[in-house]
Amino acid sequence: MTNKKIPVTQPADQSSCSCSDAQANPACEMPDDNVSESRRGFMKDVGGLSVASLMGTAALLTNSDEAQANTEWAEWFQGNYRLMTDEEKARAVARLERRYSSEYGKKVTVDTTPAQDGVLFGYALNIQKCIGCRRCVKACVQENNQSRGEREIEWIRVLKMEKGDFSVGKMKDGYPGDFGIQVGGNAYSASGVVLEGEHYYEPEKVPDADAFYMPIACMQCEKPPCVKVCPVRTTYREPDGPVVVDYNWCIGCRMCIGACPYWARRFNWGKPNLPKEEMNPNTHYLGNRPRMKGVVEKCTFCIQRTRKGRYPACVEVCPVGARKFGNLLDPNSEVRQILAKKRVFRLKAEMNTYPKFFYFID
Amino acid sequence: MKKISKFTVDYLGYVVKGSPKFYGWVAFLSMFILVWVYGNYMQLTEGMIITGLTDQVSWGIYLANFVFLVGVAAGAVTVVFPAYVYKHKAMHEVTVLGEMLAIAAVVMCLLFVIMHMGRPDRLWHILPVIGIFNWPHAILTWDVLVLNGYLVLNLIGGFYYLYKKYCHEELNKKFYLPVIYIAIVWALSIHTVTAFLLNTMPARPMWHTGMMPIRFITTAFAAGPSLIIIVFLIVRNNTRMMIKDEAINLLSQIVVWCLGIALFLTLSEVVTELYHPTEHSMGLQYLMFGYHGLNNLVPWFWGSLVAMVSGFILLLIPSIRKNYKLLPWICAMIFLGIWVEKGMGLLIPGSIPTPIGEITQYSPTFLEIANSLGNWAIGFLVLTILLKGAIGILLGDISYAKTEGGK
Ligand code: SF4
Numbered sequence: 019m020t021n022k023k024i025p026v027t028q029p030a031d032q033s034s035c036s037c038s039d040a041q042a043n044p045a046c047e048m049p050d051d052n053v054s055e056s057r058r059g060f061m062k063d064v065g066g067l068s069v070a071s072l073m074g075t076a077a078l079l080t081n082s083d084e085a086q087a088n089t090e091w092a093e094w095f096q097g098n099y100r101l102m103t104d105e106e107k108a109r110a111v112a113r114l115e116r117r118y119s120s121e122y123g124k125k126v127t128v129d130t131t132p133a134q135d136g137v138l139f140g141y142a143l144n145i146q147k148c149i150g151c152r153r154c155v156k157a158c159v160q161e162n163n164q165s166r167g168e169r170e171i172e173w174i175r176v177l178k179m180e181k182g183d184f185s186v187g188k189m190k191d192g193y194p195g196d197f198g199i200q201v202g203g204n205a206y207s208a209s210g211v212v213l214e215g216e217h218y219y220e221p222e223k224v225p226d227a228d229a230f231y232m233p234i235a236c237m238q239c240e241k242p243p244c245v246k247v248c249p250v251r252t253t254y255r256e257p258d259g260p261v262v263v264d265y266n267w268c269i270g271c272r273m274c275i276g277a278c279p280y281w282a283r284r285f286n287w288g289k290p291n292l293p294k295e296e297m298n299p300n301t302h303y304l305g306n307r308p309r310m311k312g313v314v315e316k317c318t319f320c321i322q323r324t325r326k327g328r329y330p331a332c333v334e335v336c337p338v339g340a341r342k343f344g345n346l347l348d349p350n351s352e353v354r355q356i357l358a359k360k361r362v363f364r365l366k367a368e369m370n371t372y373p374k375f376f377y378f379i380d
Numbered sequence: 381m382k383k384i385s386k387f388t389v390d391y392l393g394y395v396v397k398g399s400p401k402f403y404g405w406v407a408f409l410s411m412f413i414l415v416w417v418y419g420n421y422m423q424l425t426e427g428m429i430i431t432g433l434t435d436q437v438s439w440g441i442y443l444a445n446f447v448f449l450v451g452v453a454a455g456a457v458t459v460v461f462p463a464y465v466y467k468h469k470a471m472h473e474v475t476v477l478g479e480m481l482a483i484a485a486v487v488m489c490l491l492f493v494i495m496h497m498g499r500p501d502r503l504w505h506i507l508p509v510i511g512i513f514n515w516p517h518a519i520l521t522w523d524v525l526v527l528n529g530y531l532v533l534n535l536i537g538g539f540y541y542l543y544k545k546y547c548h549e550e551l552n553k554k555f556y557l558p559v560i561y562i563a564i565v566w567a568l569s570i571h572t573v574t575a576f577l578l579n580t581m582p583a584r585p586m587w588h589t590g591m592m593p594i595r596f597i598t599t600a601f602a603a604g605p606s607l608i609i610i611v612f613l614i615v616r617n618n619t620r621m622m623i624k625d626e627a628i629n630l631l632s633q634i635v636v637w638c639l640g641i642a643l644f645l646t647l648s649e650v651v652t653e654l655y656h657p658t659e660h661s662m663g664l665q666y667l668m669f670g671y672h673g674l675n676n677l678v679p680w681f682w683g684s685l686v687a688m689v690s691g692f693i694l695l696l697i698p699s700i701r702k703n704y705k706l707l708p709w710i711c712a713m714i715f716l717g718i719w720v721e722k723g724m725g726l727l728i729p730g731s732i733p734t735p736i737g738e739i740t741q742y743s744p745t746f747l748e749i750a751n752s753l754g755n756w757a758i759g760f761l762v763l764t765i766l767l768k769g770a771i772g773i774l775l776g777d778i779s780y781a782k783t784e785g786g787k
């Protein structure tokens with residue numbers, strides 16, 4: 019197998035970042051996250067969903083014209099993407115393009131570019147550099163046509179980790195009083211939370227001096243538990259690495275959500291809310307094409323971009339160049355260089371899922 | 381062929397006719413089913429958004445009821461097993477009632493699991509041959525196989541027996557006995573596989589324990605016969621069908637011992653997890669004590685524990701165990717205790733905290749509860765009808781000779 023170098027444009031580095039506000043104060047436009055909980059035992063109470071959002075869907079449903087209904091009906095009979103012949107794929111894509119174009123009022127393309135030989139995508143993230151600005155989160159939502167507003171779906175979550183869990187100032191908190199025996203040391207922070215990260219933080223400014231940040235998303239495991247449990251094989255690993263979902267084949271059983279150790283999968287609980295003007299018309303069948311209600315979705319390493327030699331949206335937008343992407347089979351790629359030279363680790367390596375998403379520090 | 385069509389006509393004619401009590405019961409169940417129709421309409425049109433589920437807690441009471449009912453279905457074997465393996469006479473006379481219960485329970489399981497799916501319209505994707513069946517990798521496909529297999533075995537076993545009774549013919553033992561013995565082993569498989577569905581996920585440390593299948597089976601053999609005892613006592617008091625004391629006494633003994641083992645296993649798990657609690661025991665800690673004021677599940681856990689422990693102690697006392705006025709209430713308490721233990725005590729806290737350590741509370745919405753109650757109502761309707769028909773045949777109210785002779 020020849021190790022091809024994937025044709026990429028300029029690496030998005032902190033100095034040559036495409037977004038103009040890179041050097042500006044990263045806090046200038048904090049993406050708003052509607053939940054703020056300062057206490058450690060954070061939670062999001064999602065008990066009641068507003069009636070308004072339900073009515074919104076009803077309105078959307080009635081909009082569908084007959085042509086669209088027909089294509090949807092034909093879609094119902096279509097087979098699993100992997101098993102389709104080329105003609106079947108072409109037909110399915112034409113159908114989808116027709117439906118999406120009429121639904122979003124613009125020319126939408128659904129790409130089917132396959133994996134290239136000699137390419138295995140990998141990702142490396144510098145946690146030393148990440149400032150927690152969450153631009154990657156927002157860029158991802160825009161690029162990948164996730165649901166917006168009240169039903170916002172985010173594939174990337176940035177965990178804010180507090181520094182000083184072992185600070186001398188807090189030492190006294192750790193000693194249990196009455197027994198006269200030290201049983202707890204100064205482990206006053208509950209060892210409980212699996213990762214001591216909080217992803218609903220809403221600071222005035224980032225980075226917070228008392229914190230560091232650890233973004234997570236799908237790790238594109240080489241041995242993905244989510245794939246193993248899927249009863250209909252609708253989610254699977256592509257030859258160039260990303261784990262993808264055929265949204266038209268998913269039965270919505272959410273076994274994969276249970277099996278993923280990284281909480282990387284999202285479910286479309288209702289009809290996704292994707293405004294026409296914000297819809298990204300350059301889509302891939304296995305990537306960012308609009309989803310329907312009742313199916314699972316996740317990060318695909320921006321398959322619609324990376325198979326065409328572009329960087330994922332998150333890599334491009336990161337103002338500090340914390341995110342690196344490339345071909346793991348190419349010894350000269352940036353990711354391979356990082357793996358060779360930096361201090362690298364994988365999150366929850368004990369799970370033995372072999373992520374192709376690495377963390378590193380300089 | 382004529383006999384079979386006659387059987388069908390007689391059977392159906394018999395089960396739809398009944399006393400005012402019967403119609404009252406059916407009307408009562410229908411109320412729930414009406415709300416169920418509305419709830420399902422909402423869920424099909426709006427999506428799962430009408431439930432209280434989230435990306436954090438994405439398995440809720442639908443799946444909890446499913447897991448519990450698999451146990452009830454498996455529990456029917458506590459009637460069949462003594463009857464055929466130990467040749468227990470009193471039990472032998474009522475075996476078919478156990479099979480009817482198993483059928484009704486599997487029907488409920490299927491309803492719940494379909495309701496849990498985000499795209500029930502794509503159910504055909506999981507059918508072998510026309511869809512893709514990820515077997516043997518995905519445990520869910522095993523569950524599909526064993527549950528449907530169990531349904532078929534009980535349908536065959538139960539209705540073959542009833543049909544032969546109806547015709548006053550001898551059973552063909554060469555055909556019938558293998559079906560029964562396979563069904564006995566199969567019953568264990570359904571709950572075992574359902575346990576594997578949960579405990580094969582290292583991402584959910586609370587479930588990731590080898591103790592799960594045996595815990596499932598012991599609780600199933602406590603909850604299943606508890607329900608059967610209640611049903612038997614109702615049948616005894618309302619029909620001419622005489623179910624012998626020995627049958628009920630044996631069942632209550634099975635309940636008490638299985639419940640005892642289940643409690644012991646719970647204790648072992650709690651000690652193992654909490655002696656030196658690691659991050660992996662967060663789910664159990666959250667369940668038992670709550671976390672920083674987030675304690676939705678705490679009362680459920682302790683309530684269910686109290687119900688199970690007191691049920692166990694009460695049933696240990698022979699005079700109480702044989703008091704048929706008290707027994708059904710104790711059984712109901714045990715049944716509910718185990719229902720809570722499977723749902724609020726196992727399925728839901730398995731998702732809390734999430735794999736990245738977030739604690740999200742879950743409470744089912746009104747429609748979610750209404751849909752669940754509706755599934756139960758349908759199940760009880762099926763059970764009522766199946767039992768009615770079976771009892772009619774066992775009592776000789778409907779038989780081929782009778783209808784033929786009447787002409
Ligand atoms: S991170 Fe989760 S969703 Fe992504 S491949 Fe691994 S198991 Fe699957």
Ligand code: SF4
Nearest residue numbers: 248268269271272274
């Ligand atoms: S929700 Fe969809 S992708 Fe996930 S396991 Fe079920 S069918 Fe497969």
